[in-house]
Amino acid sequence: MKMKRSIQSILMIAAVTMLILTGCSTDNGDGEANGDEPSAQGGYPMTVVDSLGNEVTLEEEPQKIVSVSPTLTETIFAIGAGDKMVGRTEYCNYPEEAQELEVIGGFADPNTELILELEPDLVFSSGPVPEESLALFEGSDIDVLVIDGKTVDEIMENITKLGSILSVEDQAAQVNEEIQSEREEVKDKLGDVEAKRVFVDLGNFFSAGSGSYIHSIIEDEIGAINVAGQGEGEWPMMSLEQIVEADPQVYFYTPMGDEELEEMEGLKDTTAFVEGNVIEVQMGSTENDIMTRAGARVGKTIRFFAESVYPEAFE
Template sequence: MKKWVSSLLAATLLLGACTNEEATETPETSTTPETEDTAFPLTVTDAVGNEITLEEAPDAIISMIPSNTEILFALGLDEEVVGVTDYDNYPEAATTKEKIGSFEFNIEVMTALQPDLILAHESSWSSAEAGLQPLIDSGVQVFVVDNAMSFDETYETILDIGEVTGKSEEADQVVSDMKAQVEEVASKLEAVETPKKVFLEASGDPEIYTAGQGTLNQELLDLINAENVVADQEGWLMMNSEEIISRNPDVIVLTYNYMENAVDAVKARPGFDQVTAVQQDAVIEVNEDITTRPGPRLALALEELAKAVYPEIMND
């Protein structure tokens, strides 16, 4: 029997806007000390409080969200990953894996892959849980990964996945490398005397979304010493063009790539010729995947954002 189950993929910040409130208070996942290798059998508690026991390191893993997949490959688990979503496009090797679906997943395909570990995600767990129950009942271990909303939470997510896959040492190295890259970018910009005002646009007309305090977007801007023009707001919000014009950002950064000629479309909005970012030709489109996936490339996202906002410093 084929059963399709809705699986919200947090592949964009806009989708993340719908799930942030659900992810504010969850049990902490257990992690081993950074210097120790994972020992099996291993019992851990995941992001939604479920306890699972792994008798040995898994050798057939299904990832239910692109960020998990990127982490798995960064840990060197290329051969162990047997199934990914239709949205998984990085690294290139991920595109060759069996596809389990997109916003809906196919339980028949997942069953045929005979996984011994499924990495689910907190943001879509409420819709995925029932559909995965047959696999859980058959003995497949499902670990729900935290909906990371900051760099620190992303680091913990990587360490958690490293633990359950027997790759704690590799996870520690990935986190160490990320922290070094973040520090390098932040140090270049800490002397900025007049922070630029930035509007991070997560989706275009007719529903323009952005994010304020308590979001990863805010942390990204804080780290590069820039001012979020909606820092007086909490969480995710939809804004109209008039409000954006009144806040007059120095730079507008588009964190979505689903629209063709998006930069030109923003510049052509009525009244936007009054906005400093348009006048200074500072409407920049950045890579959506790296800026919306809490994984190993998040440090690269910080660097790309820094170059978009402060090209005169970062490109020096």
């Protein structure tokens, strides 16, 4: 049976795509992802090189912050600097306190005028900011920093840098200790398990390929094999034939409209479907959020994937 497609599913895929690209990837202007950590030289004035290689000098410690990234919003709260935030996107739903902040639009289309009205010292983004918006921010003496990470090590480095920028170094260190502790606990549990083949279906076979945050979690942190890692680009659209040939043993999927995966010829005969290792991750769920946000809850992301792929190791 062919997968049913609807306008709703197409729109949902577009939303997921923008969420992931905004929350989990940056580009250095040459078409290549920039994995360099933001660097800061302690004290103020402080010079910071962000994830796009932009050098920004912060004259004073930021007191009013706007975040246009759900990833960075929850990370800022996690390190104890949430009291400095004055604005967030409509998708910044965690922690609960963040929902009390002024909404400045979506992550893909933040309202520059609303941001200017809040008079922040600093705007954080996890992706490139349009030149027109940058010019308006610069004209109002508002600094902009792009902070992004694609691996757990990069995420922890970013947390350290955010702690330095916002003068909450001790809290940032504590968050990193918790991440590292959970990371090591999972590795100990997994031991020498045999690598399983995993496919993450973000909607109509759109997936996370090599160079993505999800790929790093699957391959580097839990030692599994990411089927989409063989696809083209960081966010490949896989074909049914490619997936069936790879025969995933575990299949994660985000429902999109009226699709019926379990009835699809070929797919229903893969190991994941035959053995019942198909994991539904609803849009808006905690699991969906931590899968697409490379931030302070990355320890929970690692555990979620590990327990889902290798449940026998946690019995």
